[in-house]
Structures are given as C-alpha cells and as structure tokens.
Amino acid sequence: MSTHIAGMGVDVSLTVNGERVTRRVEARRHLIDFLRLDLGLMGLHTGCEHGVCGACTVRVDGRIVRGCLVLAAALDGATVETIEGVSDSGEIRDLQEAFIARNACQCGFCTPAMLIAAADLLAAKPQPTRAEIREHLAGNYCRCTGYHAIVDAVEATARRRNGGAP
C-alpha cells in the first residue's frame, strides 16, 4: 500500500488488533496518540513521551516498540497489537492471571505495557532467569511494586507454561 501525503495529513491503512483501519493522520502524530485519540484504544498510556518509561509499549509487526517514539504516518501496512488485542485474543490470559494472583499490579498504569513487554520475553525465551526477566523489563517503569512481584508473576507464568507448578 502506498502512502499519500495530502494536505495536512498522511493517509495510512494498517491492521490494529486484527481490524483494518484507515485514517489521515498529522505527520507529527505518534503511534500512542493515534491509538488513544484516533482509535479510542485507551489501554496503553502516555507516561513520559520520550521513550524511557515504557508505559506505551505496543507490538508492531510482532516486535515491541515505544508508542511515543513511532510516528503513525510511518505505519502504513503495519500490524499493530495493543493490550486490548492481546487481552481479547486470550494470548496473555495466563500472564494476566499471574499478575492478579501475585499482586504484581498496583495502580495499573504501567501494567498493560509491562504485560506486553513480559509476553515478548516469554515468547523469545520460555524459561528466563530472574535476572533475565529484570533485564528485559528494565525499560518499563513501575513506581508502585518495586518489581519483585512482577518478576515473580512472569517467572510463575514461565513455569506453568513449561508444565511446572506455579
């Protein structure tokens, strides 16, 4: 699909959570603002808008990116998956349940992005060590939990997926 720059905006057509969406976006529109303001997908959040806190972590073409560092205009033809998508599909149901059971989610503002980052790790490395979990999640800021419970929840999910006790 070609990109047309017309007037004030850029026409893009992409797949978001399995649905085809077509919009004209301002060239400066970030992916996270596109998702939240143009598509009403409020599950991921804007935390720092400069790529440090990770609250806007989203999957683009299978890889996790910062929604605040990617321009929507660059995503023509892309496949985007948000927390809403991976929740509705059930893909991370076990991880979400582990977060609830372990109280790895307090205020919940970082949690959706934290889950996407954790799912990314478990997809690439089914049996991560605690240090590997900490390293992979080191781009997602959580002020509430102190991370220990999050590491526990990810570890427990990995164990369960590998047939072990939680």
Added chain:
Amino acid sequence: MSEVIDPRSVDRPNSYIGKSVPRPNAAKLVEGRGQFVDDMILPRMAHVAFVRSPHPHAKIVKIDVAEALEVPGVLRVFTGADLAPHCDPWVATLAHLKGMKSAPQLPLPLERATWVGEAVAAVVAESRALAEDAAAKVAVTYAPLPAAVEMETALDASTPVIHPDLGDNLCFQRVNEAGKVDDAFAAAHRVVEATFHSGRHTGLTLEPRSILADYNRASGKLTVYHATQAPHMMQGVFAKHMRLPEGDVRVICTDVGGSYGIKVHVYPDEMAVAVIAKMMARPVKFIADRLESFASDIHARDHRIKGRMAVDAEGRITAIDIDDLTGIGPYSVYPRTSAVEGNQVVNLVGGPYDFANYRAKTTVVLQNKTPTCQYRAVGHPIATAVTEGLVDLAADAVGLDPVEFRRRNLMKDGTYPRTSPAGMKFEGLSHEKSLDTLLAMIGYEGLRAEQQRLRGQGIHRGIGFASFIELTNPSPFMYGIGGARISAQDGCTVRIDPDGSVMAATGVTEQGQGTEAIIRQIVAEAVGVAIDQVRVITGDTLTTPYGGGTWACRGAGIGGEAALQAGMAVKEATLKVAGAMLQATPDTLDLVSGEIVERRSGQARMPLAELARIVYFRGDTLPPDLPRELMQTRHFITKEYPFAFTNGVQACWLEVDVDTGIVTLLKHWCVEDCGRIINPLLVDEQVRGGIVQGLGGALYEHCTYSPEGQLLVGSMADYLVPMAAEMPDIEVGHVETPTKESLLGAKGAGEAGTAGAPAAVMNAINDALKPFDARVFAQPFTPERILAALGKVPSRWPAPVRSGASPARTEASAATAAPSLNLPREPGLLTRLFGRKGG
C-alpha cells in the same frame, strides 16, 4: 449485635481479614480497561496547555496573547489577571505550627514568576497539540530578578527576599527539646557527628497529574474528574476559593495512576483548570506532560542536617542534637503546608531508641525552586538516615557491632505505652522482636563471614541496618487543629441489595494500594457474605461518606475500621429482620455466607437474598413497626493517640565497586509491624514498593539545579528512577502488634519501606567502605560521591566538619546544588522548552 468479630480467629466463616485475597479491581487494570482521567472524553471538551516561566524569579512585564489567539483551534488564552477575579487566593499555613508564614497564591501569578516551571498563562484549544502550538506563540516579557536559590544562604542579608511583605525568607522554625542536652554532651564518653544531605526528590507518578473539570452553568454544578487522593478535601477547596456552595461541587476519582503524596496537594495550575472550566462553562482537561511534572509536581526531602550523638562508656545513647535546614520553594503548598516535613524530622529523629536528652531544630526557608511538600513517608527517610547514620558512627566509636549497639539502645518490648523525648506517644511497638525476626531472616553471621572472605579477593560488600518508626492513622492533631479543612475521620456505608449482594461506599480512596480489596474483605466478613458478593465504591464526593481519603497510611486503620463497624451494624439490622420473619430472637441467628442460619446448629434458615426481597418488595408482610434498615453508615476517628506509630527494621546487602564507585544492590530485607494485617499479599507489596522508592532516592533520584536556579532535570533520562534490572529481591517479614484504638487493630503499612531504605543503604555502603576509612552521608550516593569519599576523585565540596569518632574521609558536607556526574547538565533545557517566545 453483641458478637464481636475476632480477626485473629482464622477458621471462622467468611474469614477474609488476614488472608491474601486478590484485588477485585485488578482484572480491569491488567486488560487496560481501567479508566484514568486522560482516558475520559466529554462532549465539547477543551484542552489546556500552560506557558511556564523559564526564570527562577522574574517580573512579568507583559503577556501578549494576540499571536496565540490566531492559531486555528485556539479558544481562549488566560493570564493571572483574567483568573484572579474568579478565585480567592490561599495562604498555606497551619496555626499549630507557631510563627509559620507564607504568601498568598493564585492559580496564575499576577506580577511575578517565582520558580522555573511556574505557570504564567493558560492556552485553551480544541486539542492539547493545538494548545501547545499556541502556547509557543504567547509572548511573555520578563524582567529577571535576583533569585534566592540556595537554602544555606536564604536568610542572609544579601539574599533577595522573595515576598517583601513577609520581611524575610523564613517560613517556619521550631526547636523540639527535652532533658539536658548540653550536659549530656559534656559528660559523654564519645561524641559522633556528621552532616547529612537528602537530595531533592519528586514522586514521579507514572500517571501525571490529571484533571478534567466541567461546569454546567444551567445547574450551577462543577464536576471535577481528578487524579487526587483526597476528593472531599478538593471539593471543599474548589468550593471555598471559587465561591461555590460545597454541595455544587462534585469531585470524582476514577482510577488513579499512583500518588505517593504527590496527588494530595492543591496545585495552582489545577485550580486554574477548574476556574477556566467555570468561566468557559464547558469541560476542560489538563494532563501534565513529563517536563511539566518535573517542574511543577511537588518536590520533597531537600534537607541538610547536622547531627551529633553522645554515648556513654557502655555504648548507651545519652543525647541526640540535630540542626535541620530545608528549602521549600517560594510558597508553602496548600493546604497541608510545606513546614510539615521539617516538623516531622524534629519529631522522628531518635524515634526507635531509649534515651533522655534531645534537641532538634528545623529551619524551613523559602527559595526560588519548585515548591516542596509531603511525599511518601514525609520526613521519615530523612530522620531515619540521620538517626541510623549516627547510630552506626556511635557503634563504631565504642567498638560495638551495629546490631549489638541497637540491642542496647532500642526501646524494650513490653515497656509501652511510653513517650519519646521528641514527645511522640507510642501505644505499643516491637523493636526487639522485629530485630530478632530480621536477624533470623538474613543469616547475619553468614553475611559477615562472606564479607570477610570476599574482602580478601578485593570485593567489598556491606550490610546496613535501619530501625525505624512510622507515623500512621493520623488524628486531627496533624492538620485539623491547625485550621486545615482536612478530615481525620472517615466513614463507610454498607447496604444489602435485593439480590443479597452488598454495596460498600467508603471515604478512603484507591490509587493502587488495594483499598477496595481490604474494604471488601472487611465488609464481607463483618456482614457474613462471600467476598465476591461485595462491591466497593470509592472516590466520589456525591456517593461516599465524608472522609479524608488515602494518605499518611490511614486507609486500612481509619477507613477499614469504619467499614468493619458499618458491616457489623448491617448484620445486626439484618438479623433483627430475620428474627421477626423466622419468629426467633436475633441473638439465636447468624448470617454466614449469605444465609441466615441458626447460630448454634449452623442450620440454614433463609437466604439473605430472600430476606432482602421481602424487605424491599413485600414490606407489607413484615410487622409494621419492624425497622428494616439494611443500610448503615459508621464513622471512625482515633481518640487516645494522635498517631498510631508502627515500627520495623530493614537490612541491605550490597557491593561497592571501589574502582568505579558503582553500588550493586544484592538483597534487601524488611520486618515491619503494622498491627493487624488485613491482607498479607497487599502489605508485602506496599512494603516492597516503598523500599524501592527509598532505594531510588538513596542511589539515583535528584532534582538538581544550576547555581542560578535553573532546574536541570527535565526528563526521565536526567532524573534517574529505579528500574527492574537494578533492584534486588526483597524479603518481607512481620510482627503484629495491633492497635487497641480500634476493633480491627490495623495501622498503616504504606510508608515503612520508604522510611528505612535510604538509611540501610547508607549504612551498608559505609560498612563496605570500612577498610578504606571512607564514608558517605549525602544522598544520592552516586559513584562520584563514593569515589570522592575514597579519595579517588577530587571532592567538589568543602571539607567536612566532624569530631569525636575516628577521622574518616567523607563527602558529608556535599553542597546541595552540586549535580552529580551521572546526571547530564544541560542548563538550557527548560529555557528552551519553557522559554518560548519573548522569554
């Protein structure tokens, strides 16, 4: 009902108190289905962007808005003069803090900007992006004024007085003294002293400050969706200063993305948003961006404390003397005031220890930096670092192991109630048992052996301890007696619905602590229903009992007790109705798992849903005079003690790379006594999260300024926060000493971690550096400061003033404004971003 619930009994029916029950509101949060203020969109909603001062102190000569108004999509631009007629100013003082003074403050200033980041104009547009575009075109002409930057010189004659009407830059001063301090120091076997610095921090809630205000001119009602910890307080503030009847203001907290004290204050820019909404009679939203957060969220903990401790030949503390200085910005923050942190320091130093002679002075000064105010564990981390730092110095001076020194000096278990030399009343603490529990957890001797072994290999590990006390369940003695309209009481309403489910509306609020979870546990147990039959309503001034909200660790202790009492009252009322229906005396019946049962046999007599159906739809079948009050409200306030103190002890195990100065945290432990634990899962994570917040302050976080008063941290790449990779696993243990002030017996648990962690880190670093005779006392303990203490890089600070204990290299007198090497220095950052046209 005569029956008293005994939360200690774990085999009772519907026994939820004391169990690790997951949070009911977590399911929506993990799916991104929460609702934070920024997720809300209202019809005709407009957005605000603020123009902020690039100067620490400047006269506002002129604000030209003409060009901004030409930006398509811009609706209005407001200056201080536009808003002032619609909002009365506030002065943040408390009457019981004698002599305290501050200046009147408005939503936007009229004549002067007094810190970098102070909002001076507000642009309202159809989107935030357009509002920012137009804000860049607001031309503010400033005439820069000399600034009062350093707290050390704030009271000097040569320093400009920020508010000439106040006469000087002194906000508050207090000396808290008991016994004969000078005599004790004169008679001391050894005296140790050090100068401690606590770096200026900010809370960095991941959800920035957020407000969406909507005014309906036809009904005269102001509705404010607000990320706040204290909706009823804010209702009163909006009403009072905008001259509205309190009943015409409704404050609603949907989900709140972290607070830690940051969201319990009145921010001038948020007041501006409410006033603008009223003037424009439409919904107006403001979400702070991260740069605005650094410059306008409250800062905290900017203290310099000179401390000394006298000990006798047996290693017993005989006296503590501290001199605290703190700079709070140009205004005391409304309505809690910015003098409370210093006041807490002089109340809390020495808190865990048994000694008689005490003198603590705090001096709170005004300066041209971001205002400071209460932030998680207000004053505690500072007081604990000073106390525990002196304790370790004293232990060293008399040749005792730090654990043995603490054993000799901690207040003995079983000697309560008692009052500390600082005047704090302790109902019941457990320092000795907590220390014993901690030592069992950490394997102290093993750690010492490992330390010794590794030193031979050039690896330097240290273990540091910190005993602490924590102030929770505050009474009106904290704010109310000073004239602040801040509620120390709280309430809960519990209602049985026709299907037998239960609604509980509480005045305490949820920002992730688990308030809804514990209220649900308590109400389910008190009424006698399954926990999934209870739903909790929080954070709405229209539908919840009047209360203070969640701060100072009061949610469980105050809100929880109100919920327990309300639930028990509903059960009593229900059994009265059941007695009439079943022709039994209410005392012979019970309500268990949603069934009316015979108390003695447990035999089921009637589902609660059936009783409720009859009460609500067939009340004609009941005796006419029978009360059928299936909704009850109870309120609770503490009465005997101004505060319910908790206590605990932490230990930190870390490694210092003496070539790079880098600290690696290996393990952290905490034993804490928060009284009755309602939900261990929640308490443990409160403790862990609090510890990491304390570790961040100890090692990384610092709001640095240039000597001219320019804020040097404008992003999360400048202001470093703890991330998962640097943080250790944390083990949590408990001792339970319930308060007798309430049936529930709960005290607070949210701040203990933050209170003790920095002190434990400091002592562990100094323990690791012992072979080098080097010590650090200035937070954050950056690689540069550690290397300076080791003499490996030049110290950029004046020579320390110490005496008594063995001389050691130290960077104890680190100047407060000196930025550390690991922070990029970019003085132009905020000037570039705030100093738009005309700056």
